[in-house]
Amino acid sequence: DAKTTQPNSMESNEEEPVHLPCNHSTISGTDYIHWYRQLPSQGPEYVIHGLTSNVNNRMASLAIAEDRKSSTLILHRATLRDAAVYYCILRGHNAGNMLTFGGGTRLMVKP
Amino acid sequence: DAGITQSPRHKVTETGTPVTLRCHQTENHRYMYWYRQDPGHGLRLIHYSYGVKDTDKGEVSDGYSVSRSKTEDFLLTLESATSSQTSVYFCAISESPANTEAFFGQGTRLTVV
Numbered sequence: 001d002a003k004t005t006q007p008n009s010m011e012s013n014e015e016e017p018v019h020l021p022c023n024h025s026t027i028s029g030t031d032y033i034h035w036y037r038q039l040p041s042q043g044p045e046y047v048i049h050g051l052t053s054n055v056n057n058r059m060a061s062l063a064i065a066e067d068r069k070s071s072t073l074i075l076h077r078a079t080l081r082d083a084a085v086y087y088c089i090l091r092g093h094n095a096g097n098m099l100t101f102g103g104g105t106r107l108m109v110k111p
Numbered sequence: 112d113a114g115i116t117q118s119p120r121h122k123v124t125e126t127g128t129p130v131t132l133r134c135h136q137t138e139n140h141r142y143m144y145w146y147r148q149d150p151g152h153g154l155r156l157i158h159y160s161y162g163v164k165d166t167d168k169g170e171v172s173d174g175y176s177v178s179r180s181k182t183e184d185f186l187l188t189l190e191s192a193t194s195s196q197t198s199v200y201f202c203a204i205s206e207s208p209a210n211t212e213a214f215f216g217q218g219t220r221l222t223v224v
Contacts, residue, residue: 030209031209032209032210034212036213041218042217042218043201043203043215043216043217043218044154044201044203044215045215046212046213046214049210049212051210085153087153091209091210092209093208093209095161095167096142096144096159096161096167096169097142097205097207097208097209098144098156098159098169099144099154099156099203099213100156100170101146101153101154101155102153103152103153104153
């Protein structure tokens with residue numbers, strides 16, 4: 001499975017935008033870029049995903065580089081509830097369509 | 112919220128005893144997964160299922176077995192629990208395509224003493 005690289009941790013101030021980077025230089029043409037987050041003591045929850053074009057939903061935006069070797073998850077206004085571990089995952093059409101988790105980025109939000 | 116429940120939510124068991132964790136879904140999704148998460152680590156895949164009676168191994172399958180006799184239930188069994196299997200276990204469900212989201216359960220905290 002293709003690997004992703006994320007910073008271990010990031011800090012943000014409340015109500016400011018947050019840009020969470022992810023590198024995936026070995027991405028294949030059919031891999032989707034997924035983002036999940038895990039709040040303390042909870043299971044991961046889906047945030048957003050995309051293939052080539054930038055994507056927006058109610059939670060966040062996903063900016064994908066033209067060569068697809070990197071992407072950025074954008075939280076437009078961080079809240080204290082956004083403090084979580086954010087995982088960038090490549091999901092391809094392998095046998096199990098499984099999600100392979102790396103270490104993720106721990107986002108801390110300061111009031 | 113997606114209909115996925117794990118049971119039990121917490122369990123303490125003794126080394127050498129068998130343990131079965133249950134994942135139940137009401138979404139009729141084809142794929143079901145079992146992950147474990149240890150302190151300071153991301154989730155690691157144990158086993159997955161791509162249909163009734165169709166299962167395969169993940170990254171850390173040693174010491175675990177699974178069964179799926181119905182679409183809605185995916186069971187994870189520790190035949191003889193060891194302390195190294197103390198962990199939080201998450202079940203996930205998904206439709207087939209890679210461009211759909213997966214839904215995760217709330218987790219089962221298992222302690223083997």
